Amino acid sequence: MARLPLSMVGLGIVLLISATSGSYAVAGSVSAAYVVTNAVLALPQGRLLDRIGQRVVLIPLVLSFAVALSVMAVSAYAEWPIVATYISAGVAGATFPAIGACVRARWSHVVSTPADVHTAYALESVFDEVVFISGPILVTVLATAWHPLAGLGSAVVAAVLGTLVLAAQRRSEPPAHPRTDTAGARVAMPWRAMAAISVVCVALGMLFGSAEVITVAFCEELGVKSLSGLLLALWAAGSLVAGVITGAVHWAMGPGRRLRYGTLALAVAMSPLFLIGSVPVLAVALFVGGFAVAPTLIATNSLTEATVPRARLVEGMAIVHTGIAAGVAPGAAIAGLLIDGYSASTAFLLPLVAGAVAAAAAQVTPR
Numbered sequence: 001m002a003r004l005p006l007s008m009v010g011l012g013i014v015l016l017i018s019a020t021s022g023s024y025a026v027a028g029s030v031s032a033a034y035v036v037t038n039a040v041l042a043l044p045q046g047r048l049l050d051r052i053g054q055r056v057v058l059i060p061l062v063l064s065f066a067v068a069l070s071v072m073a074v075s076a077y078a079e080w081p082i083v084a085t086y087i088s089a090g091v092a093g094a095t096f097p098a099i100g101a102c103v104r105a106r107w108s109h110v111v112s113t114p115a116d117v118h119t120a121y122a123l124e125s126v127f128d129e130v131v132f133i134s135g136p137i138l139v140t141v142l143a144t145a146w147h148p149l150a151g152l153g154s155a156v157v158a159a160v161l162g163t164l165v166l167a168a169q170r171r172s173e174p175p176a177h178p179r180t181d182t183a184g185a186r187v188a189m190p191w192r193a194m195a196a197i198s199v200v201c202v203a204l205g206m207l208f209g210s211a212e213v214i215t216v217a218f219c220e221e222l223g224v225k226s227l228s229g230l231l232l233a234l235w236a237a238g239s240l241v242a243g244v245i246t247g248a249v250h251w252a253m254g255p256g257r258r259l260r261y262g263t264l265a266l267a268v269a270m271s272p273l274f275l276i277g278s279v280p281v282l283a284v285a286l287f288v289g290g291f292a293v294a295p296t297l298i299a300t301n302s303l304t305e306a307t308v309p310r311a312r313l314v315e316g317m318a319i320v321h322t323g324i325a326a327g328v329a330p331g332a333a334i335a336g337l338l339i340d341g342y343s344a345s346t347a348f349l350l351p352l353v354a355g356a357v358a359a360a361a362a363q364v365t366p367r
Contacts, residue, residue, distance in 0.1 A: 002062075002099040002162025003128070005155040007135030009034060009069065009096075012151040013089065015143040027339045030072075033328065037323045038093035045098055046318030050311060053176035054102050055167045061097045062163040066156045068092035097163055100128065100144050101317035108305050109174040115250050120313035121301045122247025125294045129240040131297050133233055138268070156332030171272060178312035187311040193366045194316065197304060198323045200263060200365065204296070206325020207266065209350040210335035211235075211273075214351070215286070217335075218344035219279065227279055234283050238290020246295045255302035256367050263362040267355030274348035307366050327354075 010031045017027035049057050072088035098275075107120035128318055143151030177187065212232060219228040251258060267291030276282045308316030331354065338347035 001101060002097070002166055003131045004138070004158040004162070006100075006128075008139040008151065008155040008158075009092070011136050012139045012143060012155060013072075013076075015140065015151060016073060016148050019143075019148050019228045020076055020079065022087055030085055033086050034048050034089040035329060036248050037090040037091065038096055039322050041094045042098055042318045042322040042325070043315060046101060046315035047312070049098065049105075049314040050177050054105075054173050054314075055170070056176075057103065057333055058084045058097050058163050061095050062160055062344070063201050064095040065092055065097065065192065068095060069152060069171075071237070072213055073149050096159070098314065098318050098321065099163065099166065100124065100321055101314050102166065104301060104305070105174050105313045106169075106172045108310070110172050114306070115167060117245045117305060118251065118298070118302055118324075120304070121298050122243050124301075125248070125298050126240055126243040128238070128297075129236050129294065133236045133240070136229070142290050145300045161366075165344045174310075174313070188311045189309070190317070190366075191309055194304075194319055196334060196361055196365045197300065197307070198319055199283040199361035200300065200358050201320050201323025201352045202257070202327040202333040203361060204263075204266075204300075205324040205332030207270065207327075207354035207358065208324070209328030209331030210354065211270070211351045213332045213335045214339065214344050214347045215282070217339045217347070220280065221344050222279060224279055230277035231279070231283055231286055235290040235293075239293035240289040240290075243294030243298065246298055252339035255299045255306060256365050258304055259296065259365060260359070260362045262292060262299050263355065263359040265292035266296055267352065267359045268292075270348070270352040274345050274352070276348075277294070277345065303365060 010262055011032060013031040014027040017023070017030055021027070030265055045057070045061070060318055068088050068091035072085055072092055075084040093168060107124070108117055111120055133178050138154065139151035143149075215231050215235075216225065217226040219225045219231065266289070269285075269292050273282070273285060273289075274342060276285060301317065304316045304320050305313065331350070335347050338350060
């Protein structure tokens with residue numbers, strides 16, 4: 001529940017503001033304000049969660065998020081000065097709790113063997129896919145069939161309830177790690193290793209962000225824009241199935257090796273898309289290609305867990321999620337330029353290039 005806003009808020013902002021102002025440009029820029037502040041402040045938030053503890057940080061964060069997003073929605077609906085909408089959207093993005101990072105850190109605290117951690121991260125990846133399949137459908141139906149404010153309102157309720165329930169679970173909460181250890185020296189972050197993982201994450205974000213926009217444009221060019229949601233759902237469904245299978249297998253190879261194979265498989269999966277000219281064929285290609293998504297993300301999180309010191313694990317997980325989020329926006333923007341200048345089919349070369357960059361960066365991740 002706490003993670004539902006990940007897939008609801010951006011689309012909910014676009015639906016609300018485009019309906020009230022009639023401008024997709026304004027809607028997109030407000031959504032960008034939310035995404036940018038969320039990405040910029042994810043790392044400081046991760047440090048705070050590691051040093052002070054999850055319960056102490058999560059509760060004020062989610063309450064601030066609820067107030068800010070509510071103000072943003074009301075300001076847009078009531079047509080307040082647009083600066084109020086931008087500021088409140090930025091505050092909402094800055095205060096949205098890093099739930100995925102917190103939960104994965106809890107799994108790493110509760111279970112000890114690498115096989116169990118891998119299975120737990122696979123489960124989390126499946127839940128992420130469920131969120132990204134159900135969230136957009138939920139916010140669209142509520143905003144269009146019930147009330148323009150209902151979509152974002154439901155995101156606020158889900159975030160508050162889910163986060164409060166998570167914060168109440170004291171036994172699974174990792175202990176707080178102050179800024180210094182017993183010797184007085186700060187626990188070091190392996191930045192050289194995390195730099196390579198960050199490049200992989202940014203490239204993956206570009207792949208995901210560009211492929212989503214291009215798929216919508218591809219369907220629109222063929223006059224079947226309404227089928228774009230189905231195609232993206234098939235992509236997520238393939239990833240979900242692969243996440244279940246990956247979690248059920250006890251792998252002999254380590255997460256670094258799985259990451260190198262996974263990024264290569266993603267690049268290969270993207271390679272034929274620019275040659276496809278029909279929706280049914282693209283549907284099959286995306287579903288099959290989705291099988292490379294969850295295993296790659298699971299390996300990314302598992303490698304981060306194995307690389308980052310326990311005292312800075314939430315921060316390390318936040319780096320992964322921030323990197324992916326940071327790649328989505330430029331990936332979508334560049335894809336839009338390619339679509340306008342050439343065609344959707346040609347634009348499918350962008351996720352191929354992004355996959356190749358991710359595969360190349362994966363070669364220098366920790367072994």
